Amino acid sequence: MSFILLHFNYVAVAILMMAGLFVVVSSSNLIKRMIGLAIFQTSTGLLYISLGKVSSGTAAITVDAASPEKQALANHLDPAYVAQYGVAGVVYSNPLPHVLILTAIVVGVATLAVGLAIAVRVREAFGSVEADEIEVLSRLESAQAGSQA
Amino acid sequence: MISFETLYAAAPALTAHAPVLMVAGPLIAACVAALSPTARTSWMISVTGSMFAAWMALAITGEVARHGAVDYYIGGFAPPLGIAFYIDGLGAMMALLVSSAGVMASIYSGHSLAAEVRAEKHTHVQAAFLLCQAGLLGLVSTGDAFNAFVFLEVSSIGAYALVAIGEKRDRRALPAAFNYLIMGTIGATLYVIGIGFLYAATGTLNMADLSARLATLGDSSVVQAGFAFIVVGLGIKAAMFPLHGWLPGAYSFGPSLIVIFLAATATKTSIYLMARFIFDVFPDGAAFGRNFIAWVLAPLAATAAIVCSIQATFEREIRRILAFSSVAQVGLILLGLSLATILGASAGLFYLMAHALMKMTLFMAVGGLAISLPARRLDDFAGVARDAPWSATAFAAGALSLAGAPLTLGFLAKWRLLEAALNAGQIWIAATVAIASLLTLLYVGRMLEAIFFRSAPAGAPRAVEAPVGVLAPVLVLAGLNIWFGLDASLPEQLAGAGAKALLAGAP
Amino acid sequence: MIALPSSLNANLVIGIALLVMLLVVAGAIVRTRSLLAAIILFSIYSLVSAVWLVVMDAADVAFTEAVIGAGVSTIVLLGAILLTRGEVEKPGWRALVAPALVCAGVGGLLIYAAAGLPALGDPASPANAHVGRAYLEAAPKEIGAPNIVTAVLASYRGFDTLGETAVIFAAGIGVALMLGFGPHASPLPPAATIGDHHVVLRVSAKFLIPLIALFALYVQFHGDLGAGGGFQAGVIMAAAIILHALVFGLRDTMMAVPPRLVRSIAALGVLLYAGVGVACMLNGGAFLDYDYLFPPAFEKQVPGWLLGDPEHAHHWGQHFGILLIELGVLLTVAATMLTIFYGFAGRTVEAIRQERGA
């Protein structure tokens, strides 16, 4: 039971990624595909953050040793646990995945913006944002490419 | 006989910082280009930035040849805490390849861009191009797995938009760019997932540290999944068959500036990164690694070489022929690497460089012709040789090299591949290379027949010889195709050093 | 199995509840045919995941996800469906078998790996024990910023952040190339015709915009003390200007903050960041080694009171380095977000027609 609960997040993240990927590969609508892509990328972030969680940890912002917050944090915890896994008497969550995912989120929004801008231009050029309709129009054009020139 | 040890040595202070300057140079140039007032100034900045990067790459190559791999700790923090650049023989070879392709493309863009993109956009186009270049250079020099992702995205985001601006000539550039974006992003995201798994297993992102820790870790489901995600993710980016769906569209409809640059570098840098992971990061003895090479990589590469060559034979649009040919050649490069011997890897890397050179020549020549000729189909290029003899000659040099005609670089490349395959006892790989070469001959023959031996139908628009600014880099590259075919010591040294760096300790 | 302290359990339950909510929302996005609904659901998805991130102690990430995922992404998506004039997806999937197989394959691999991953919150897992812990120990001594995430982001992995700023810059260029040029870009769009009935909105917007800008500055300069930093601040700053455009019309905003200027600021931000790196190099350090930001001779001349606590004096370079590069990030992010907004909002229906005719 405990194993399932403590691995639930990985399974949930896997399903979320699949939901995003499924939308990307199966939907014909360009905008919907971008939404799927955004979900796929966001879920990747959730995987990293799961890896960086430390039980009873706090956000990686240094807590002053003398502050009341530190006392409050320490009150709930097993001193042996704090001594083994804490830094200067406080247990923190791992900051590295947070940094990586900050980067990934920003990269995600950059991709989203460029993708949607292209989708808007596709709509202007083809009159549609449905991939299958655009494909038909493109095929037609390929078949007669150059003949109008 | 040119030797890199004696070729060039920059000032020591410059050499010490060359790895990061090679990336920061184009990055800074990109900002300046975006700020510059006119199209002309932005072009000059672009050329300057690219040349600076090439200069730095040359300095690094000399340094690596003399003293071995170069390390650079960014921010002064030693890995694994900080991000470190690590450039060995392979990285130096790739850096030199990317930056010289950048120089050629940027010089070429001075004239070609004017025909393809509205002048007011030029400053931004050059900025995006420089960012793309900076991204690829960062990718080949970084020693940090996550940093590689960031640079992969820097180069990709610029490339997506640049492919899309091909819409001025052909609106099909837009869906092609969209497709490229979707596939590219899926690839990059899968790569990130793979890195996440490796991080979960080892707690580090530095490639050297990863390698050391993975060696002690043994097999686990997490490491295997990480391997699979990384390889599939980079496989998409490298247009590895059957994940190459984005490539023909992107190469067919993008403006020449970006197509020639991407054709020479984009898939190659992803192959580089993949090879880094397969041979360097993952432990040599890992069963899944060997199984993957033997049962997945090599068969897929062989299929690509055959199937896409056949596809290229049946395509009607000239740039699509070249694009499918690229997928096939990626297959040949991977076949060389999959031999996993020094000889095989050096043949694969030699082929990689040769292919970059010949594809760049071909796309440049076609782009030069397309300035005056609003045509895409092969039939429309009928008899072009009479109107534009220089462009056609350059095209012929590239095409013959692609087909592997003797006295060209392509011949040597194919020969070494055959040799390496036979040496490793992999007869079927040698057979695949031979069959793929024959198929190449078919579509190259079709293209050359149309351009040289057919006459243009009456009333068809006639091509005009490309302007000198376009023609000069094309002819230089065409000349290199022949020159290296006669004296291949330069690419041979690079490929040999790269293979040694990649397979340290292999037979 | 490690012995888990009891306090994890409340967090664990909340975390699982939020993940279930995420699953439900994701399912709804997959099912719905309405694009508008999908966008709003995506916004909800981002917001719920931001809450989950807070539960997982990732305050900075949660902040970013909230402003970027739920804020900017939603605005851009809404702009896109406005411009593509397709609020409803065409019924029917393109194909189901192949996508389902692809997803099943990837999902199977993910779950195969998940079984081997360390339990949630395992303090001894390799991920938490190796480099992550090293940062926690080293950063207070070497960098001096209380927020370790900022220390790692801006200093240890500052090069990643430079790359990320370049990605944002590239996205701004990309959107400008796609949407920002053309016949419609030079003349300003027509003044907005907002009726008098939006008087509440206008009055409160006048009040809110300076407050939002102030908050952005707070987030910016508070970044090394608590959650926040250049990215979040940049987005918030852009939000203040976007609010102005939404309420008072794009024309007025573009007159106050011209698109050309905005695009230049984006480039200047990256330039500032890279410039700090080069400055460190010129002073004898490595690229982005802020300890060398100021030449040693210069540092000796600075009066002691300015350096503050002598114990922390050696963090001076790090402190100012982080401040400067965060400023670069702020400039680029704010300007790029605005460029993206201008790109989508400026492309009015008239402009499209004009471009087609041209």
Add this chain to the structure above:
Amino acid sequence: MTDMLSLIGGVCVVAGTALSLIGAAGLLRFPDVYTRIHAASITDTGGASLVLLGLCLIAGLSLTALKLAFVWFSIMLTTPVAANALANAAFGSGHRPRIGAFQIMRTDERRKTSRGTEAP
């Protein structure tokens, strides 16, 4: 004393969440746009206010309480405006209430409005 404050604070938080829950039910069950906006903004203002008040009481007189007060202030500033703008926009685009004084409209006028007028 502190315990007492914490207890009252806890009660406030619970009451606030309950109010939010009721608001969510209203959002789902109410018949038209306006009543739903009403339910949603009650959640935002009333529910959030109670939760924040409760948290203030638990935190005691500290910097945290001040920050919470700022949060409350900005919520009070934004959500009513947002609700107002939403209702305005809904009205502008032709939505008419299904209950209340506006319901008494002539049948022809009801037919003219494009969306959301017909009684279930």
